[in-house]
Amino acid sequence: MNGKVRLGEFLQTRRSQLRPADLGLPTYGERRRVPGLRREELALLAGVSASYYTRLEQGQSLNASPEVLDAIAGALRLDEAERLHLHNLARSPQGAARRRRPVPERVTEATAQLLEALADTPAIVIGRRSDVLAWNRLGHALFAGHLDPGSADRPAERPNMARLVFLDAHSRDLYADWPCKARAVVGNLRLVAGQYPDDAALHTLVGELSAKSPDFASMWADHRIKPCAVADYEMRHPLVGPLTVTQQTWSQEPGQNFVAVTTEPGSPARSALALLARAVTAQAAAQAVTAQAVTAQAVAQADPARPGARTAG
Known part of the structure; x- marks a missing residue:
């Protein structure tokens, strides 16, 4: 889908979500054939000609000035994030960006150290396509304890938070108000799609989720x-x-978000996280003991003469 179509769809959808009464426009009791505002009404509110706005919405123009876009954003009652999204959609595509092969996402050493330092706080790093790039033990246990904790370290197997929220039963059950979480995931993907219009992998993800959910x-x-x-x-x-x-989410490297989870002091949720942290620590200790035993057995089998090795009876 090209930029003109994306821009036109955004304008048309947001226009249909506004009612004349929301903006104080008289309707004189007339029956309206279209939901929301008419193109002519929105053009009047934005201070542009109806023919120009129609061309913009129909994808026949993609060179609106920042001033015109701001006027349209004001008429549509867009907030700051939505206004920036409108500007992103209206940008002319960059040929070099379309040809550039995407670089595999990875976290910096400093970010990895921060994850380790926040041992008592669930934390994860998410890439621009919602892939989990890294997590600490508590972050893994809170969000996806049913998955292999090492999967985030393998680019081909990385969990994707959007897929988990919409296609994974465990993740869907994790949120009491699942629709609220789902809308947040979609809203963020929409924002990222506007920032990276030539990201083929991102569009593939959207197509997959649209087909499956x-x-x-x-x-x-x-x-x-x-x-x-x-x-x-x-x-x-x-x-x-x-x-x-x-x-709480903070932007890290371009397109990456650092997500940390906090709870109120003295709350049942704080106690629950502490309980989860103890369970994670106990599990890690048990795994370390098992790994040591396996290593010792392997060494003994490789060198039967080594002290402590079993001898055939």
């Missing part, structure tokens, strides 16, 4: 934008039960 397809068609920032969620963890958490 009617919920995703419906939310994607709504063209809502929701940047990741701070959000409260009621989670239902299979090991420690319900807990209310705050997910």
Whole structure:
């Protein structure tokens, strides 16, 4: 889908979501054949000609000035994130960007150290396509304890948070208000798609989710934008039960987000996270003992003469 079509779809969808009454426009009791505002009404509010706005919405023009885009954003009642998304959609495509092969995403050493330092705080790093690039032990246990903790280190096997939220039963059950979490995921993907219009892998992901999840397809068609920032969620963890958490997101490297989970001091959720942390520590200790035993057995079998090695009876 090219930039003109994406821009036109966004404008048309957001225009249909506005009602004349929302903007104080008189309707004189007339029957309206289209949902929301007419093109002529929006053009009047934005201070542009109806013919120009029509060409813009129909994909016949992709060279609107920043001033015109801001005027249209004001008429559509867009917030700051939505206004920036509109500008991204209206940018002329860069031929060099389309030809550039995507570089595999990876976390920096500093980010990896930060994850390790936050041992008592669930934390994950998410790439621009929602791939999990890294997580600490508690982050893995909270979000995806049913998955291999080492999968984030293998680019071909990395979990994808969008796929998990829409296609994984464990992740869907994890959120008491799943539609709220799902809309946040879709809104952020919409924002990223506007920033990286030539990312073929991102468009492949959207196509896959649209085909496999009617919920995703419906939310994607709504063209809502929701940047990741701070959000409260009621989670239902299979090991420690319900807990209310705050997910805070910071931008790291270009296109990467660092997500940390906090709870209120003295709350049941704080106790639940502490319980989960103890379970993770105990599991890690048990795995270390098992690994040492396996290593010792392998060494003994390789060198029967080594002290402590078994001898055939």
